[in-house]
Amino acid sequence: MNMSKTGILKSSLSRKYAMALTGLFLCLFLVGHLLGNLQLFVGGEEGRDAFNNYAQFMTTNPLIKVLSYLTYAGIIFHIVDGFVLTIQNRKARPVKYVVEKGNLNSSWASRNMAVLGTILLVFLVSHMQSFWYVMHFGEIEIINGVKDLHSVTLDFFNPAINNLAGVMTGLYVFAMLSMAFHLNHGFQSAFQSMGISHPMYTPVINFVGKAFSILIPAGFASLPIYLFIIQS
Amino acid sequence: MNITLKVWRQKGPNQLGAMETHKMTEVSGDMSFLEMMDVLNDNLIRGGKEPFAFDHDCREGICGSCSMFINGEAHGPGRNVTTCQLHMRSFKDGETIHVEPWRSAAFPVIKDLSVDRSAFDRIIQSGGYVSVNTSGATIDANAIPIPKHDADEAFDSATCIGCGACVATCKNSSAMLFVAAKVSQLSLLPQGKPESKERVIRMVDQMDLEGFGNCTNTGACEVECPKGISITNIARMNREFLSSNLTSK
Amino acid sequence: MLDSRIPEGPLAEKWSKHKDNIRLVTPANKRLIDIIVVGTGLAGSSAAASLAEMGYNVKSLCFQDSPRRAHSIAAQGGINASKNYQNDGDSVHRLFYDTVKGGDYRSREANVHRLAEVSGSIIDQCVAQGVPFAREYGGLLDNRSFGGVQVSRTFYAKGQTGQQLLLGAYSALSRQISKGKVEMLNRHEMMEVVKVDGKARGIIARNLVTGEIERHSAHAVILCTGGYGNAFYLSTNAMGSNASAAWRAHKQGSFFANPCFTQIHPTCIPVSGHYQSKLTLMSESLRNDGRIWVPKSKDDVEAILNGSKLPRDLKEEERDYYLERRYPAFGNLVPRDVASRAAKERCDAGFGVNKTGHAVYLDFASAFVRYGKTEALTKGISNPSDETIVELGREVIKSKYGNLFDMYKQITDDNPYETPMMIYPAVHYTMGGLWVDYNLMTTVPGLFAAGEANFSDHGANRLGASALMQGLADGYFVLPYTIGDYLADDIRTGKISTATVEFDAAEKKVKDEIKALISNNGDTPVDDFHRRLGLIMWEKCGMSRNEKDLKEAIAEIQELRKEFHSNVLVPGSENEFNPELEKATRLADFLELGEAMCLDALTRAESCGGHFREESQTPDGEALRDDENYTFVSAWEYTGSPSEAKLHKEDLVYDNIELKQRSYK
Missing domain, CATH: 1.10.1060.10 (Alpha-helical ferredoxin)
Structure with missing residues (x-):
């Protein structure tokens, strides 16, 4: 019997695989979510109906439902695991250094994944409350037989309707900035954690990671900015 | 050159520690960091005070004994060197240098800068x-x-x-x-x-x-x-x- | 009185016959026997691991915070073995011969031959343990030549052979610790040997963290505690390297052999100031490509010192390549003792090239050109400029010695690719040590000594890459057999009690000594005395020695010892982690051993190996051995003070080798 005596799931390395796998899975989710969101750039009733139908499909299709539960599970696992790791890491150094210059040997993002993750968690709660909750349980107008999430979204970033729209746009951009840093370290770190390291492929992974960490958050952030500007 | 040292002082594993300040004059750039610490200790002993305990042995960068966290970095500034191979010419005249032990729950402090690895x-x-x-x-x-x-x-x-x-x-x-x-x-x-x-x-x-x-x-x-x-x-x-x-x- | 117990029979059969006839302890009985091993260098780690594996209960001590840090780790160059992988005619006999000759005919034939016999197994063993030796492209082990021998028999792991071998032995030791067969005591220092009925039956040790004085009993005690080069204060030894265990054993009855045989290594980084704490070795391999010189005229020395000239400004005819001048046959590759003395001679004559006057140049400029030309040819560069040639040559040198050049730059802030290195000899190794018989047992029954701590294999001068070989040979392949011969009598002894008058007395003695040091109302720190001892030793018992100096040194050391005991200042208490106290107890022993070294040097009125007596030289200043009167091992018996030690002579018999005067002209 070869199994780890601390239990494969409790070993520090196993927790790292879990972080890596759930993280990369959530990266896939981000791609899907962004693609859907980009429909908001299409204007007029046509765009509205297409977006609303997409939203309807995403909340009712059984296959998507399974995927979404997986995503919820992934998010929760990523959060809980990250929380446990962070607690362990803090306990590993009970007395802090008086002077510590981490900036000389590591990137800021790599040293602040927990902080960035917490910002993203707060954002996530607020974001789900604003849209997911309204879509599922809130009072929402029905247009052409489907819930009109499109208007909810537009109104959210419309200063004429929501007097916090400006602040919200700012917060969304800030959250996406945090995501950019989180992904910047997290993407390539996931591969290292899973033991994928090779002189030829690792630079490619790092490049893709960098690109991903810029493009995805930029894509997400562009929407609130766009909606805020066109409605101001 | 002259430097100000802030060095961690801790009597034992279960005691609280704190930084202690010492001024050093006539430090030569050719001294290794540990030789500078030797001079500090020599001054302290002659002055009737306790020297700082620190681990060191080969002083040629291979035994792995020396272990000081200097100015926020393990083994101080400079890459691919241990503390014993770090020389004072890496510091500026008038500089304040912080010296701390390795800090980790798994490496409890024995005394001052010496830890149990x-x-x-x-x-x-x-x-x-x-x-x-x-x-x-x-x-x-x-x-x-x-x-x-x-x-x-x-x-x-x-x-x-x-x-x-x-x-x-x-x-x-x-x-x-x-x-x-x-x-x-x-x-x-x-x-x-x-x-x-x-x-x-x-x-x-x-x-x-x-x-x-x-x-x-x-x-x-x-x-x-x-x-x-x-x-x-x-x-x-x-x-x-x-x-x-x-x-x- | 001195029975070296060398087995009868032809040289090449002594060891195997001895092994065949030696008494054994059965596996079941081994479990009833305790052994203490002091020190965890190559000899100590390998001995502890091997004995534990055989079934003995082993207790192992080291003063460092981990057994992996013993100073064997600092050996750079390599380890010899007569594998003859290079097919250049190497053999057990040739390795044996080279080692005896290199030792200037002052070592025991039988011991050296055994060393050569087991050398091959060491390499097999280390490879099996996962030691990453350098390899050729075909996947087989690489060798390099070393120390002027005529074959290529040195195995190496870049410039860190000692580290890799020690980590191999440490891993074997760790394996036995994990099985509970070795009890490992880190940060423990042996303070005394405890004898019961004349036999070594345990030790008193100090827990360096708590200061507690502990009793440990055993059926046999093995000292693998290294050499005593730190008697000179400045040496290439580690700061903690000390002679206390060996010296305490000596005072308990173990004879000390040839204490004056010290090796001064020619290529070390020179002293830079008063605060200097240790000297750093630059591997001997550098002499393969570097040329050693000083200016021919003192005006040039002056000009270099005041900065008006740079070393590279001097033309070829203005330089004195003194090794090439004096020893045309071997040139820069003469043995260590010869190269060291020649450097001292030039510096004493006023040609030293740094501010202290104690430095010579080690110059790679001609190697840059030589390699550069070859490199240009192989790269097909036609009519390369001088700059291109030097540049290409530098790359070649960098690939061979890059880490050494980096280390030099780190320490001196000089770039050795641009300006010649400055080097000077420094104390490196001690060939003398506890006298042991063929079984590696000292004159105290049950007390063994292995590795640098004993005297047996290197005579008056050690060849490069032989120290690692001896440490591992003793620990892996000699002691595990020979100790059984002694322990066979102990299978019915039972556990040795520590609650005896002998342990009481030894513990009290140690506590009293410590108390005296701690409560001494002096005003001078330990290092101050150590520096002064070092200076006396270096000036008067260093690279060259004479009767007058040695007599003065003995008187000065006695005086210094008195002053030390009346005026040393040891801060803190004995019941805590107190590095100053550790230094003080070690220095107290060095202050006695230093005198013993001088006395031995005085008694041996011949020059041999690293021991150069000015009274015994040829008309042109070369060392002159006196085989007629000094072909013996000086084994000193302690009788109450170092100066009253009694000399016993073990005559050295050479049946297989003809004694010759070494010549490198």
Whole structure:
């Protein structure tokens, strides 16, 4: 019997695989979510109906439902695991250094994944409350037989309707900035954690990671900015 | 040159410590950092005060005894050097220098700048060896050719001096670089292969039990490692650990 | 009185016959026997691991915070073995011959031959343990030549061979610790040997963290505690390297052999200031490509010192390549003792090239050109400029010695690719040590000594890459057999009690000594005395020695010892982690051993190996051995003070080698 005596799931390395796998899975989710969101750039009733139908499909299709539960599970696992790791890491150094210059040997993002993750968690709660909750349980107008999430979204970033729209746009951009840093370290770190390291492929992974960490958050952030500007 | 030293003073493992300030004059740039500490201690002793305790031995960068966290970095400024090979010319006249012990729950302070690193010994004892008897009745040294590339890579991993700078530097006090270097060395060589599965699991278990933190891939360890050991060793260990657990019987 | 117990029979059969006839302890009985091993260098780690594996209960001590840090780790160059992988005619006999000759015919034939016999197994063993030796592209082990021998028999792991071998032994030791067969005591220092009925039955040790004085009993005690080079204060030894265990054993009845045989290594980084704490070695391999010189005229020395000239400004004819001049046959590759003395001679004559006057140049400029030309040819560069040639040559040198050049730059802030290195000899190794018989047992029954701590294999001068070989040979392949011969009598002894008058007395003695040091109302720190001892030793018992100096040194050391005991200041208490106290107890022993070294040097009125008596030289200043009167081992018996030690002579018999005067002209 070869199994780890601390239990494969409790070993520090196993927790790292879990972080890596759930993280990369959530990266896939981000791609899907962004693609859907980009429909908001299409204007007029046509765009509205297409977006609303997409939203309807995403909340009712059984296959998507399974995927979404997986995503919820992934998010929760990523959060809980990250929380446990962070607690362990803090306990590993009970007395802090008086002077510590981490900036000389590591990137800021790599040293602040927990902080960035917490910002993203707060954002996530607020974001789900604003849209997911309204879509599922809130009072929402029905247009052409489907819930009109499109208007909810537009109104959210419309200063004429929501007097916090400006602040919200700012917060969304800030959250996406945090995501950019989180992904910047997290993407390539996931591969290292899973033991994928090779002189030829690792630079490619790092490049893709960098690109991903810029493009995805930029894509997400562009929407609130766009909606805020066109409605101001 | 003149410098101001702020040095950690701690009577014993269970006592509180604090930084203590000392002015030093006529410091020569050719002094090693430890020789500067010798002069400080000499002054303290002559003045009827207690010298600072610190670990040191070979003073040529190979034994891994010296272990000071200087101005926010393990072994101070400069790359690929241990504290004993750090020279005072790396500092500016009038500079304030902070000197602290390695800080990690797994490396309790013994006194002042001296810490207990026996956790590393216990990790090696958990499996950092090849189970071969010392009778000399083995096969001829040249019976198994080893590709030069593998031998060189194993050597690079084997250059670890066990100083603990990786742990001291890591914001999580993780010992992954230390453990991974040994796991890599032995798994790269045919002699170490037969027990590589058990080895990685046992060593990682021991590492966890000792209370080191987790690796978050900041890469700080490989930057501060006085022997320049690469974090590709960590990736290799991650790989080995996973495949060992998945294929264990 | 001195029985070396060398087995009868032809030289080449002595060891195997001895092994065949030696008494054994059965596996079941081994479990009833305790052994203490002091020190965890190559000899100590390998001995502890091997004995534990055989079934004995082993207790192992080291003063460092981990057994892996013993100073064997600092050996750079390599380890010899007569594998003859290079097919250049190497053999056990040739390795044996080279070692005896290199030792200037002052070592025991039988011991050296055994060393050569087991050398091959060491390499097999280390490879099996996962030691990453350098390899060729075909995957087989690489060798390099070393120390002027005529074959290529040195195995190496870049410039860190000692480290890799020690980590191999440490891993074997760790394996036995994990099995509970070795109890490892880190940060423990042996303070005294405890004898019961004349036999070594245990030790008193100090826990360096808590200061606690502990009793440990055993059926046999093995000292693998290294050499005593730190008697000179400045040496290439580690700061903690000390002679206390060996010296305490000596005072308990073990004879000390050839204490004056010290090796001064020619290529070390020179002293830079008063604060200097240790000297750093630059591997001997550098002499393969570097040329050693000083200016021919003192005006040039002056000009270099005041900065008006740079070393590279001097033309070829203005330089004195003194080794090439004096020893045309071997040139820069003469043995260590010869190269060291020649450097001292030039510096004493006023040609030293740094501000202290104690430095000579080690210049790679001609190697840059030589390699550069070859490199240009192989790369097909036609009519390369001088700059291109030097640049290409530098790359070649970098690939061979890059880490040494980096280390030099780190320490001196000089770039050795641009300007010649400055080097000067420094104390490196001590060939003398506890006298042991063929079984490696000292004159105290049950007390063994292995590695640098004993005297047996290197005579008056050690060849490069032989120290690692001896340490591992003793620990892996000699002691595990020979100790059984002694322990066979102990299978019915049972556990040795520590609650005896002998342990009481030894513990009290240690405590009293410590108390005296701690409560001494002096005003001078330990290092101050150590520096002064070092200076006396270096000036008067260093690279060249004479009767007058040695007599003065003995008187000065006695005086210094008195002053030390009345005026040393040791801060802190004895019940805590107290590095100053550790230094003080070690220095107290060095202050006695230093005198013993001088006395031995005085008694041996011949020059041999590293021991150069000015009274015994040829008309042109070369060392002159006196085989007629000094072909013996000086084994000193302690009788109450170092100066009253009694000399016993073990005559050295050479049946297989003809004694010759070494010549490198």
